[in-house]
Amino acid sequence: MSEILFQYHRVHPATWVYLSSLLLIGLYFKFNRFWSVRNFDLVLLVLLSPGLLLVQFGGAARQAAIAALEKAGREVPAPELADDIYSGRWRSSAPAADGLSAQADRAPNPVPAEDDSADQPVAEDDSIMPPLGRPPVLVALQADDSGSLERQYARAVINERFGYLWLLTVGAFWLLRMLIDCTMVRRPLLEPNLSIGGLVWIGSALFVFLMANVLASVPTDDDLQGPRNAVSLLLRKDQGDHGLSLRRHGPSYALLSLLPSLPTVTRAETTPQDVVPLVNAAKAMAILAHAMIVLGLVAIGARHFNNWHTGIGMATLYLMIPYTAVMTGRVDHALPGALLVWAILCYRRPLVAGVCLGLAAGTVYYPLFLLPLWISFYWRRGLVRFLIGLLSMLALLVGSLALVSADFASFAEKVRVMFGIFAPRTGGLEGLWGLGWNPLYRIPVMALFIVLSFTLALWPAQKNLGTLMSCSAAVMISTQFWHGTQGGIYLAWYLPLLILTVFRPNLEDRIALAVLGEGRLRWRLKAVGSLVQAA
Numbered sequence: 001m002s003e004i005l006f007q008y009h010r011v012h013p014a015t016w017v018y019l020s021s022l023l024l025i026g027l028y029f030k031f032n033r034f035w036s037v038r039n040f041d042l043v044l045l046v047l048l049s050p051g052l053l054l055v056q057f058g059g060a061a062r063q064a065a066i067a068a069l070e071k072a073g074r075e076v077p078a079p080e081l082a083d084d085i086y087s088g089r090w091r092s093s094a095p096a097a098d099g100l101s102a103q104a105d106r107a108p109n110p111v112p113a114e115d116d117s118a119d120q121p122v123a124e125d126d127s128i129m130p131p132l133g134r135p136p137v138l139v140a141l142q143a144d145d146s147g148s149l150e151r152q153y154a155r156a157v158i159n160e161r162f163g164y165l166w167l168l169t170v171g172a173f174w175l176l177r178m179l180i181d182c183t184m185v186r187r188p189l190l191e192p193n194l195s196i197g198g199l200v201w202i203g204s205a206l207f208v209f210l211m212a213n214v215l216a217s218v219p220t221d222d223d224l225q226g227p228r229n230a231v232s233l234l235l236r237k238d239q240g241d242h243g244l245s246l247r248r249h250g251p252s253y254a255l256l257s258l259l260p261s262l263p264t265v266t267r268a269e270t271t272p273q274d275v276v277p278l279v280n281a282a283k284a285m286a287i288l289a290h291a292m293i294v295l296g297l298v299a300i301g302a303r304h305f306n307n308w309h310t311g312i313g314m315a316t317l318y319l320m321i322p323y324t325a326v327m328t329g330r331v332d333h334a335l336p337g338a339l340l341v342w343a344i345l346c347y348r349r350p351l352v353a354g355v356c357l358g359l360a361a362g363t364v365y366y367p368l369f370l371l372p373l374w375i376s377f378y379w380r381r382g383l384v385r386f387l388i389g390l391l392s393m394l395a396l397l398v399g400s401l402a403l404v405s406a407d408f409a410s411f412a413e414k415v416r417v418m419f420g421i422f423a424p425r426t427g428g429l430e431g432l433w434g435l436g437w438n439p440l441y442r443i444p445v446m447a448l449f450i451v452l453s454f455t456l457a458l459w460p461a462q463k464n465l466g467t468l469m470s471c472s473a474a475v476m477i478s479t480q481f482w483h484g485t486q487g488g489i490y491l492a493w494y495l496p497l498l499i500l501t502v503f504r505p506n507l508e509d510r511i512a513l514a515v516l517g518e519g520r521l522r523w524r525l526k527a528v529g530s531l532v533q534a535a
Helices: 013-028 037-071 079-087 102-106 136-142 149-181 196-216 227-234 243-249 254-258 273-303 308-320 322-326 331-345 350-364 366-377 383-402 408-418 439-455 465-479 495-503 520-534
Strands: none
Touching (some): 013 037, 013 308, 037 149, 037 322, 149 465, 149 495, 196 273, 196 308, 196 322, 254 383, 308 322, 308 495, 331 350, 331 366, 331 465, 331 495, 350 366, 366 439, 383 408, 439 465, 465 495
């Protein structure tokens, strides 16, 4: 945008958290009904942002500290030792490497600089808006003279771990809120405080600026790890090793790992020419996914809530939340969320809803646990059509894997990863489970999650569109607690469903038996039966 707008500078994520939180409260907070549930929901939405910032910048600081330790020839401590290192109870037993003295640990610039300009004092403006070519945390680390590299590494680990704990704690409140929503009958109409025209203007401006950040993003080397294996995969020369995909996405569709993550906070200088097509494809898919979420929220508000004002307000709220600005370029975040929104939008067409849910489940695996809930919703009418759409899409995705597999073993490995058919991992995890928490505790958490998933098939006994929204959001929130790859930050999987639940009216009459037709096949069979009886 700096090429179009004079002296335009990208807004720092922390600054945007403060600004967007104030704007969100001004537009949606009901000051004349201070103790309403809507106001409590808005507070919970705002509380997601601090944890996200801690994870974002704590993770970047940890990577910078690891790079500094490796360059200095020092051993990188295990994350579970971070508390002991920071408190001074731990001492490194590794000797300094190749003439490096212990005084190097206390140097004012422990992070290696790429050029001589990094050794210069940081300008006052850089503390507010760091240069786009360097991560913001590097500036903070270079200006820090508080101790050894290990201590800075430990501090980054503690900050990142606390960020994940913050996100999961707020997620636990949201999970309880979504489960309680099934029992809430009174749903007063609480529209946004701004008119439709004002919301459209703000939402359109936010969408343009957010998508401009995606178009201008340049992936770093870490973001390009998946695309570097694209050539061997597309030429069917891969060896079936999907460890990298598991670390980046968890169980997922193999071709999804080819798309790079697009950082909208920091970026590299240039994109290697060999991956430019994949980068462009990732940008197009990210923009399309967010556009689908926005249009889906507006359409649900207009069609199912019978209120354009509410629909546009929900879409604007989604674009305003800081998470959308920080993770705009993550296709693995936005695409499943968009497909789930459109499954809700098309719930009156079970075949289309099944296709959307099947594509979401085939892409990132975790929406598979929505099947007990959705099958229960369509049990009395529409189940066959829903299953036809779901299974057809899954079969299509599985068949496409055969086109990029070198042999049957490679194909079987891709299918196994796509559907998560392996024992729970205890190594190579990221997020909270890789920062000091014992991975063995994931097993009881997974067991509770599976119990919850199948319980929602039985409770509530009669499911309507409102319970379908809230319970789907509850299941996708629950996946964050045991997700082995940065579990907690995949807010787009449930955030649109959560917004729908917060703004929805009373939908108790929207049950499958009342709103769905019998289907063309059954209608024709009845017509043929009537003709036979008449004859």
